[in-house]
Amino acid sequence: AYTWPSPQYDALEGLLFEGRRSDGSSLSDLVHPCRKRTGTLASVPAEWLRFAFHDMATHNVDDGTGGLDGSIVYELGRPENFGLGFNQTLNDFEAFPNKLVSRADVISIGAIMAVATCGGPVIPFRGGRIDAWAGGATGAPEPQFDLPTLTEMFRKQGFNQAEMIKLVACGHTMGGVRSSDFPQLVAPDPNSVYPVFDDFDTTMAFDNDVVTEYLDGSTKNILVVGTNQTMNSDLRVFEADGNSTMRSLGDATVFQSECQSILARMLDVVPKDVTLTDEITLLPAKVNAAQLTFEKNQLVFKSTFRLTQPTNATANANRNVTMLWCDKYGDNKNCAGKTNTALSVSKLAESPDVSPVTKNLGYSFLLYDFVVPINNAASISKFWFKVDEMDGSAATTYNNGGSGYPIDQDQVLFVPMLSHVDVVAVNTTSPQTYTNRYGQEFTRIYSLVAAVRDGVNPSRVYAEVSDVAVKDFPVAISSTIEFTQNSTSFPPQSGYTFYTSKMDDIGLQLTMDLHAVSGQSTYTQTFVQTLVLDNTPYVKPGAVSTVASSKSAAVRLVGGRSWEVWHALVLVAFGVVYLGESLLGWAL
Numbered sequence: 001a002y003t004w005p006s007p008q009y010d011a012l013e014g015l016l017f018e019g020r021r022s023d024g025s026s027l028s029d030l031v032h033p034c035r036k037r038t039g040t041l042a043s044v045p046a047e048w049l050r051f052a053f054h055d056m057a058t059h060n061v062d063d064g065t066g067g068l069d070g071s072i073v074y075e076l077g078r079p080e081n082f083g084l085g086f087n088q089t090l091n092d093f094e095a096f097p098n099k100l101v102s103r104a105d106v107i108s109i110g111a112i113m114a115v116a117t118c119g120g121p122v123i124p125f126r127g128g129r130i131d132a133w134a135g136g137a138t139g140a141p142e143p144q145f146d147l148p149t150l151t152e153m154f155r156k157q158g159f160n161q162a163e164m165i166k167l168v169a170c171g172h173t174m175g176g177v178r179s180s181d182f183p184q185l186v187a188p189d190p191n192s193v194y195p196v197f198d199d200f201d202t203t204m205a206f207d208n209d210v211v212t213e214y215l216d217g218s219t220k221n222i223l224v225v226g227t228n229q230t231m232n233s234d235l236r237v238f239e240a241d242g243n244s245t246m247r248s249l250g251d252a253t254v255f256q257s258e259c260q261s262i263l264a265r266m267l268d269v270v271p272k273d274v275t276l277t278d279e280i281t282l283l284p285a286k287v288n289a290a291q292l293t294f295e296k297n298q299l300v301f302k303s304t305f306r307l308t309q310p311t312n313a314t315a316n317a318n319r320n321v322t323m324l325w326c327d328k329y330g331d332n333k334n335c336a337g338k339t340n341t342a343l344s345v346s347k348l349a350e351s352p353d354v355s356p357v358t359k360n361l362g363y364s365f366l367l368y369d370f371v372v373p374i375n376n377a378a379s380i381s382k383f384w385f386k387v388d389e390m391d392g393s394a395a396t397t398y399n400n401g402g403s404g405y406p407i408d409q410d411q412v413l414f415v416p417m418l419s420h421v422d423v424v425a426v427n428t429t430s431p432q433t434y435t436n437r438y439g440q441e442f443t444r445i446y447s448l449v450a451a452v453r454d455g456v457n458p459s460r461v462y463a464e465v466s467d468v469a470v471k472d473f474p475v476a477i478s479s480t481i482e483f484t485q486n487s488t489s490f491p492p493q494s495g496y497t498f499y500t501s502k503m504d505d506i507g508l509q510l511t512m513d514l515h516a517v518s519g520q521s522t523y524t525q526t527f528v529q530t531l532v533l534d535n536t537p538y539v540k541p542g543a544v545s546t547v548a549s550s551k552s553a554a555v556r557l558v559g560g561r562s563w564e565v566w567h568a569l570v571l572v573a574f575g576v577v578y579l580g581e582s583l584l585g586w587a588l
């Protein structure tokens with residue numbers, strides 16, 4: 001079962017179901033709703049699905065090499081990868097990979113969004129693909145190939161004849177052939193700067209029109225009815241088994257479910273040394289952006305609690321969402337005597353369009369933001385949430401399966417609001433002239449601030465930094481940066497001393513694992529994001545109250561009875577059905 005934190009699961013789940021990075025930059029907005037590109041009017045979802053197929057197509061079942069590994073970004077010059085659509089897709093994906101979400105995972109998520117947004121099935125997603133940093137073997141089919149060649153290519157990818165037919169039908173339900181890529185098939189329009197598209201079927205949607213139009217003879221699919229028979233690869237594939245697979249796909253429901261399973265298999269074709277995660281499913285309740293940090297000279301704890309909201313029902317406007325937490329030090333350590341509580345400082349109802357995948361599952365999100373001041377002498381050890389519909393029903397407690405959501409350390413903290421990034425154009429007349437080796441247009445110069453708790457006396461504060469979101473993916477940025485104490489710029493406060501570091505980065509999404517070494521111990525903040533720094537919108541911490549902890553209350557005697565029994569009796573006396581929350585979650 002899922003427990004928080006699971007950094008990779010959390011990151012993959014976030015991109016798939018929220019459709020965007022943590023700073024709001026949206027991947028799904030590029031493709032949803034079943035979008036056409038400005039200018040060329042190319043189908044973005046068609047381009048994304050073809051991109052995934054061509055990346056996968058280099059797999060070789062005989063030796064286990066190749067597969068969905070992002071190698072396609074180095075293979076775009078090959079005849080088998082003709083097409084402007086590929087370059088635009090590469091551009092679409094550039095900003096999204098990071099240390100936990102590989103480029104190949106982004107390509108898979110992109111294909112899943114593409115199918116979902118055009119009315120196709122929700123393809124199950126597993127993550128953990130590992131990126132290649134060089135081109136691999138060839139393997140993507142071309143329309144002039146004969147049937148034995150095509151059949152052998154699909155066998156090498158791991159698919160038999162019927163599966164080949166399904167894959168081609170499920171792929172060629174979107175998009176078409178364009179004059180710029182195949183002028184021998186589609187005549188260009190001399191009066192237009194844009195290519196002419198010859199669509200595979202009459203709809204842009206992910207439906208079985210490509211099949212039914214083929215079966216009833218009305219198809220205009222140029223790879224079926226083109227006058228140049230050498231190029232009729234769809235015809236050769238579709239009739240390879242006497243049309244029996246195509247006839248089965250003539251049923252719309254069968255088409256959707258066959259495409260769901262064959263495309264899931266296609267996306268899971270990876271080199272043999274890669275182990276994929278279990279399926280990444282939508283978390284009904286999720287903790288996002290939990291962070292202990294400093295904001296405006298105040299130690300704060302922030303988090304966003306995300307609940308799913310069925311799109312066919314109205315959200316309860318009276319609902320109260322409370323965050324509860326325990327001190328880490330002092331008299332009330334681990335909620336010995338009291339529990340801290342705060343209501344959310346803001347609530348946001350997300351558009352159902354947040355990700356086409358979530359939308360197709362019938363959900364959108366409600367986000368409850370919490371920012372609370374933390375007294376450094378007490379700190380925080382764990383937190384959890386209580387959702388009260390305020391309708392007389394028992395409140396629901398979300399506590400990470402019973403133990404609460406842990407704050408595993410408060411010794412070293414990243415401080416986004418004191419950190420800063422300058423984006424410097426390369427080769428301009430800007431006062432600072434930066435050059436980088438990879439022909440990138442921009443360099444980001446980061447000034448990063450960490451806070452170290454007094455008493456740690458670190459022998460070293462450093463971060464392992466990573467950025468793979470680099471234009472055209474020439475390299476992965478991966479290095480170690482040292483932090484030095486900087487009490488001049490940032491005087492110590494609230495029991496913490498500040499450390500700073502600088503680094504240049506040519507990528508778009510720097511992340512770090514921040515460490516403080518103290519004797520035999522190393523304290524770590526894992527997968528710290530730097531997408532929002534001193535431009536973080538400031539939200540004033542909410543009011544905190546404290547209540548007697550249920551654990552201690554349970555042994556307190558009231559009128560000879562244990563408090564807990566008394567509490568239950570009172571509720572029964574008022575006619576309330578007492579369902580009993582978990583011990584941690586309730587308080588009078």
Ligand code: HEM
Pocket residue numbers: 042043045046047049050053082083084085141142143144150167168170171172174175176177178179181182233234237
């Ligand atoms: C026999 C195997 C295949 C051949 C010979 C083939 C060939 C082609 C050709 C020539 C195009 C036109 C590309 C352009 O004009 O830029 C195309 C487009 C496309 N192919 Fe395939 N394909 C095959 C299999 C597949 C499979 C298995 C999938 C996915 C599951 C797929 C997905 C697509 C998509 C979505 C497009 C439309 C792209 C767009 O409109 O931008 N193809 N294919």
